[in-house]
Amino acid sequence: MVRNLSPALAEDEDEFPEPPRLKLLRRLVMGLTVTLGLGMILIAGTVAWRLWSAAPPALPIRAESLALPAGAEITALGASPSEILAAVRLPDGAEALLTFRRADGALLSQTPIRRQ
CATH class of the missing domain: 1.10.287 (Helix Hairpins)
Structure with a gap:
């Protein structure tokens, strides 16, 4: 073919x-x-x-410069560029989230934590 x-x-x-x-x-x-x-x-x-x-280097959290309520024990710390967050156990057994200003350590807010 x-x-x-x-x-x-x-x-x-x-x-x-x-x-x-x-x-x-x-x-x-x-x-x-x-x-x-x-x-x-x-x-x-x-x-x-x-x-x-x-x-970038993390900013240190300085717990010694915070004014905690009397008898409160820090259970956790966290931070943002302008604030420090502290989860605390209060003397009566209640838990709260405290917000502090990073610049001077002033307490900005206290939020109770209720567990169910």
């Missing part, structure tokens, strides 16, 4: 044109593939940057 390989007689894409909707779909899929690839690279880069970058 003899085959004619000349471009004029070979079946090619010009003989069967791609429908416009299929062409649009193919381009959309390619665009989404590129977007997905770039997004994955961006996420991997962000994770790597966060893992290997130096964390």
Whole structure:
């Protein structure tokens, strides 16, 4: 069997044109593939940057400068840039969350903790 390989007689894409909707779909899929690839690279880069970058030094919590109620015992400490939070057990057995100003140690609020 003899085959004619000349471009004029070979079946090619010009003989069967791609429908416009299929062409649009193919381009959309390619665009989404590129977007997905770039997004994955961006996420991997962000994770790597966060893992290997130096964390800012934490501000120390100075519990000795806080004015606690008489007989209160600190059970937990937490802090934000402007406040210090202390969970305390009061002499009567009740628990409270005390909020202090970091700058001068002044008591800002006292919130009772009720456990059920």
